[in-house]
Amino acid sequence: MESNTAAPGDNRVKALNQNLAQTRRAALMSALARKAFRDRVKALEIGVWYGAGSTSIWLENFMPGSDVVLLDAWRPYASAADVSGDQFGSANWDYAKMDSLTSEAFLSAFLNVRKFENEQDDKNVSLIRGKSSALLPMFKDGSFDFIYIDADHKYDSVKSDIVNAKRLINKDFGIICGDDLERLPTAELVNLAREYKDRDYIKGDFGYHPGVCLAVSEEFVSVNMSDGFWWVVCRNGEFLVDDITLEYLQAD
Secondary structure (H helix, E strand, O other): OOOOOOOOOOHHHHHHOOOOOOHHHHHHHHHHHHHHOOOOOEEEEEOOOOOOOHHHHHHHHOOOOOEEEEEEOOOOOOOHHHHHOOOOOOOOOOHHHHHHOHHHHHHHHHHHHHHHHHHOOOOEEEEEEOOHHHHHHHOOOOOEOEEEEOOOOOHHHHHHHHHHHHHHEOOOEEEEEEOOOOOOOOHHHHHHHHHOOOOOOEOOOOOEOHHHHHHHHHHOOOOEEEOOEEEEEEEOOEEEOOOOOHHHHHOO
16 A cells, blocks of 8 residues: 555555555666566456556556556554554554555545556556455456455455456466465464454564465465565466565666
8 A cells, every 4th residue: 555645744544645666666667567568458457556666667668558547445444453462463553543544545546547648648548446345356367467466455455356366367478476475484474464464464573464475375385585576377277486586676
């Protein structure tokens, strides 16, 4: 999720609203969009929020004529455990404040899309508000060449989004990717994640999103990952990690 505005004088809101497409991650995401597709694509972003970070990357880097579907629930997502802020929660993240910004985020996403259309207007952009679990089953198998997942990070939601993405991706060639996989799954991390399926993030000695880690481990044998950004290529119906590598994306 990302954002680019902040209420004056409110440091907690400002901390929440920074564009989360960090520099290194943004460069990698841009390279993936440019290098993987030499022609127009049908792309889906699950989790748009303010429509400033990853959304801007896709709109700027996909070829003209591409169809880009932006889907987000734009509704409160934090669990009671998230809001409680116990020793496993993120001390630097105000979930209650985040949940209060859903309407602002929706309006910002709309305005950012309109700004892009006014300045460039070379892609077909659709903005859809609703739960991904309810909307994704409405799309036909193989509808998209590219799917990016960065919505609710709790296990049930991530699992549902990945399962739907595997059905919706172009089986001849497509890419499924996402955010907030800080650590590649290990037996220890997966076992711990099973205890915290209702948490967005846990800190302590680990510092990771348990739902993302667990869902990815269950749905893919392996994925590529750098700086929290993960991706896997679907080619001829198989999910591969050696098709588009980190070295390829980082090369000039």
